[in-house]
Amino acid sequence: MKEADVAISVDNAVDIAKESADIILLRKSLLVLERGVLEGRRVFGNILKYLSITASSNFGNVFSIMVASLFLPFLPMAPMQLILLDMVYHSGMGAMPWDHMDEEWLKVPRRWKPIQIGRFMLWFGPTSSIFDITTYALMFFLIGPMAISASYFSLTGVQKQQFVHLFQTGWFVESLWTQTMVVYMLRTQKVPFLESLPATPLLVITAFGMLIGLIIPYTPLGTYFDMVALPWYYFPIVLFPTLFAYLMLAQFVKRQFIKRYGELY
Template identity: 25%
Template sequence: MNVVCLDKTGTITKNELSVLTPLPYNNFSEKDVLYYASIASRLEDNDEIDNAIITGFKKNSDENKEEEYSVNKFIPFNPATKLSQSEAVINGKNVKIIKGFPERVVLTAKVSSDYVTKINKDIDELSSKGYRVIAVAINQDNNWKFVGLIPLSDRPREDSMKLISDLKQLGISVKMLTGDSVATAKEIAKEVGIGENILDVKELNGLDEKSLVELVKKSDGFAGVLPKDKYLVVKALQDAGFHVGMTGDGVNDAPALKQAEVGIAVSNATDVAKSAATIVLTSAGIEPIVNAVKESRDIFERIITYTIKKVTWMLQVAFFLSIAFVYLRFLVISALQLILMIFLNDIASIVISTDRESFSKNPDHWDAKVILYSAFIFAGMLLVNSTIIAYIGLTYFHLNHEEFGTMLFVSFIFSVNIMLLSIRARRRFTSSMPSKPVLLQIIGSVSIAAIMGYFGILMPSISIKLIALAAIMAIVFMIITDFLKVYIYKSETEFIDL
């Protein structure tokens, strides 16, 4: 994942809306604005805006006006119309109330151009402070009146700016998607460090595919977004070559979550959204996303280490035993020694899952070519090491077949376990300490091989000189191989960030 699209509400912000001082129009009072807005709201829908308005009305109202009206019909907020509606009887009179996005309320209520200018000015001023703005209008006796504006505050989480910075440092571009106005979105995006190039999603309408992709690629996010627009943004980013992460919570977000390489259902998402997502968060905010990125890269590093080690060991053993048998005309390793080698190697493979090699600062990808190059380099150096040890053992120490097998057993265990110090790191082997289980496994395997070889446990014994020689050779070849490895990785800058 190298780009992530974040919902503003609940992910970047706290999703704790609070009502600020309303702006009344047409001789209505501040309490009137909240009163009519509360009639066009309903607690049962568990809508955060409705809940905030009803709470704000109850908190600021001195009169118990709830008994003065009865609601005959209620239409909850519709993302398509961006309005909620209520038909009520207030003091014996039929009244229709609408509440929602100011531009839709202004259009529906047919507000005069003089008022529209003032309304837009007030909206821009409130939005520039990062407030979400809701408008209210009433229709009585077929006469629409614009009641007023309600600013709602939903502040960014305290850690949003730092966590967005963390995502960028991990090589992940961040884009914000919100249904709010452009001015509100720009203020929040600027405050948390996403950027100020927030566009109205309507600008995507009518663009050809190439222009759409370029616009989405260059933007920092979009405002006025509907669920269907999220799918469009995800698809455009994928067409631009990105691997996209997408957050969502509603049923209508499911197509975008399914389309994204990494669909992220937030903690309060619907079951449909969760089933369409790749990841389901258990807590709110951006921190779980950052943690997921870091953990996934940790796992990726361990998978690479496991793969390289497995291929390296198989190449070393298969090639050396085959060549040695053809050249020497006898099996240089007994069946028991081979089983012991496999057993100790499997323990090493298991503990790799606990390693703590630092992950790449940039998004990783699977590169089989580099992995095979690395494995062949490691295996080639181990083969050279084993060949030199074999030559010395036969030529200078005049070992018999059984002693020769013991020496190779010790050398194999020493070399592959000490080489693991280099295999596990994409940088110099000194760049990070292995985890305690990995370190104990290396020390344990080397110690077991040395003890079995010196005391002749389950095999003929060999001298301490040969054991020391095997250890020195393993260390020297590991250091030489480490330099070659780093050179290979540097030539593949996309594989590892050095």
């Protein structure tokens, strides 16, 4: 037993056998080992999902802010708004441990591969930045001028501040919704919802987080964070088209990633 990779004993074995065992069976069945292995693989898979998706999301946000610093005359999102965004997003991601794993992924042992997380981050981070940049353009050149009735550079002090708050609120909502919704696309190697459904806790908690993020700008809490109510045309012009296009591109990039590297995580 001491030479075995994994030594197994039963609970009524002699003391020396139990002391040498790595696993002591409390039931007269080896099926508990199968369930334990599958549960361990599921937990490990969900850890990889959380780390990969969160790393790519954070990398995308940093890249988007770097791009914004080259062109925008103000911060695309205030520091306190970024902290709030992070809190709401990670509250939803806290349900990831309850998510399902694809059955195919559970069939074979997996190893911790940091290089795969790095690849994931470099592929999907810039993908999200594409739509952050389009959101910048739409907010700066279309939504802002429509709401304030003038372009940014023709405004005075107070109006400029209103423009900035509107811009930052628009990106806050877009960023929260896109990086939450893409979790549904990247949590599985299959086609989401059609071939693989997220676990109910993950679906409910993340949806609740998106709803909270959408409501905040219309509340006193939003005022505290320098947010303003978004005009109705923000949703059909910016949020919904951006969300749809991003999810479709993320699914396409996911397939190319799997073709190249053989697996998503």
